[in-house]
Amino acid sequence: MRPLFGRRARRRWLHLIIGGALLMPYFLAALVVVGRLRPDPAPFSSVSHQLTAFACALPMAAVTALLAPARPLSVAAARALCGVPGDRPLADGPAGTRQARVRTAGWYTLHLGLGGVVSALTLTMPPLAGTIMALPFSRSLRESRTLGLPEVMDRPWILALLPFAGLAILVAVACCAAWAGALLAGRAPVLLGPTPQDRLxxxxxxxxxxxxxxxxxxxxxxxxxxxxxxxxxxxxxxxxxxxxxxxxxxxxxxxxxxxxxxxxxxxxxxxxxxxxxxxxxxxxxxxxxxxxxxxxxxxxxxxxxxxxxxxxxxxxxxxxxxxxxxxxxxxxxxxxxxxxxxxxxxxxxxxxxxxxxxxxxxxxxxxxxxxxxxxxxxxxxxxxxxxxxxxxxxxxxxxxxxxxxxxxxxxxxxxxx
The missing domain is CATH 3.30.565.10 (Histidine kinase-like ATPase, C-terminal domain)
Known part of the structure; x- marks a missing residue:
């Protein structure tokens, strides 16, 4: 369980959550723009609007990451939380060349994109898993009109499998977070590492x-x-x-x-x-x-x-x-x-x-x-x-x-x- 819930996995998970928090201003701005272009009475509950806003928010984040101070901030967060291997150093100082700024923008976009996905899974999947695991033990919950569960959910063998299904959802979320954290840690030396100009x-x-x-x-x-x-x-x-x-x-x-x-x-x-x-x-x-x-x-x-x-x-x-x-x-x-x-x-x-x-x-x-x-x-x-x-x-x-x-x-x- 250490790769999923160990100290390094938890720190990387936190790093992804920070990326999701950083994505929110871009996401909200993009959601407003998408809502004006595609009028909808409830844009915040429309899945298509949210996916479109998410896709539009990433280029906006990439543009802001082209600024020189973005690299020191990203490097500091990656060093503290990402668990980058010690034999693959990261660059110090602001991005002074075009190549360094482009690499930083790629890292920032990847961080916020994966962070947004993992943050959404972290916010939505645990309550869903908890509800599924509680269904076998609560008749009122199974009969709730809010959930609108079919009658087939009352079958004993399905009720017996629901706790395992909820646990599988939690493990799947942890696997997604661990995979995303490992991906960021692996790409950090490439995108945040010293460029040839930095080495020179x-x-x-x-x-x-x-x-x-x-x-x-x-x-x-x-x-x-x-x-x-x-x-x-x-x-x-x-x-x-x-x-x-x-x-x-x-x-x-x-x-x-x-x-x-x-x-x-x-x-x-x-x-x-x-x-x-x-x-x-x-x-x-x-x-x-x-x-x-x-x-x-x-x-x-x-x-x-x-x-x-x-x-x-x-x-x-x-x-x-x-x-x-x-x-x-x-x-x-x-x-x-x-x-x-x-x-x-x-x-x-x-x-x-x-x-x-x-x-x-x-x-x-x-x-x-x-x-x-x-x-x-x-x-x-x-x-x-x-x-x-x-x-x-x-x-x-x-x-x-x-x-x-x-x-x-x-x-x-x-x-x-």
Missing amino acids: AAAERRAADLAVRNRLARELHDSVGHALSAVTLQAGAARRVLDSDPEFVREALAAIEETTRRTVGELDSVLGLLRSGEEPGASEMTGPALDALDGLLKHCGVPVSCAVRGDTGTVPAAVSREAYRIVQEGLSNALRHGGGGVPVELRITVRAAELAVTLDSPLPERAAAVRPGGGRGLRGIAERAVLLGGRAEAGPHDGGWRLAARLPLRTDGQESR
């Missing part, structure tokens, strides 16, 4: 979320990674000359203080964006740019000869920030793999259409140990350049190591990345 929009949102996460991860990697490399090297050098060169120790401690203060500020900015839970726009991604390059080179922990050609003040903000991070990551790699005494040559050239960044450093005599989880710096540099429409390359060059990046200066659509 969801994929684009996931891709945008991943892009933001990768962007923030690059910011943390470049800022914190560079700071830790510089601080580690400077602290180690200060420890070795602690007794013999106090002046160098003071300079190293000052550099460590400046590096950590700057990095904490950058870390707070990135973590603030993470806590907000919103995608950072160009104005929110405020970080150091090329105008802060002097402070970076002064406290980076390696000797750097820097040559700047052109006016870096004309470089767009997004390009300037990314160029700063590229230089920072290049210096971190030189510091990490070559140590503090490795000289680095940095060249920044501002041309009419692009910004070129070139960083040369000698290769270490022996390969540096690979850090667990490391190796993302060069990939992050390449990603930064690609997002701006440029390119970056890194590899051996003339007996040393060269990092070269070319970033276009056009900013159409890039400030929002």
Whole structure:
């Protein structure tokens, strides 16, 4: 009996009853129109008028379901009462495309049509079944002129079968409700499920979320990674000359203080964006740019000869920030793999259409140990350049190591990345 009267069957039955209630305004409006077109002294008791009004009410319901808010309401009711399988998700949000609205209209019409039929059966059949089941036990009921029963109903074998007939009617109503509920549950993922456009929009949102996460991860990697490399090297050098060169120790401690203060500020900015839970726009991604390059080179922990050609003040903000991070990551790699005494040559050239960044450093005599989880710096540099429409390359060059990046200066659509 569980498929007919279990919890899921009862919830689906309630869902159908709600559909019948929603059908009533359309049905009454259609009944009024049909009554004017086909005059009848008693339109509410005319079966032909009611069937015609029912047929006219469904298209009216379908038209109203074309409105965008209809899908969220239908989805909420289906999730709560219809028992849709969990592996077949329903769509979220208003219907934004024509296909989604048409599917929603189909679902709404099916829900109200089946709900109207089941509601009518629920209202009429139980009293009829109760009356039939009571006939064997009530002579006055059998002799009632209102019912107008034939004399054959007084035969004993017919009276013995009447309770079973009434019970069969109730079971038939339950079967109809269970079938209609199962039909709605089966069609819900098709009519209320995500359309191809919905799936594409969801994929684009996931891709945008991943892009933001990768962007923030690059910011943390470049800022914190560079700071830790510089601080580690400077602290180690200060420890070795602690007794013999106090002046160098003071300079190293000052550099460590400046590096950590700057990095904490950058870390707070990135973590603030993470806590907000919103995608950072160009104005929110405020970080150091090329105008802060002097402070970076002064406290980076390696000797750097820097040559700047052109006016870096004309470089767009997004390009300037990314160029700063590229230089920072290049210096971190030189510091990490070559140590503090490795000289680095940095060249920044501002041309009419692009910004070129070139960083040369000698290769270490022996390969540096690979850090667990490391190796993302060069990939992050390449990603930064690609997002701006440029390119970056890194590899051996003339007996040393060269990092070269070319970033276009056009900013159409890039400030929002």
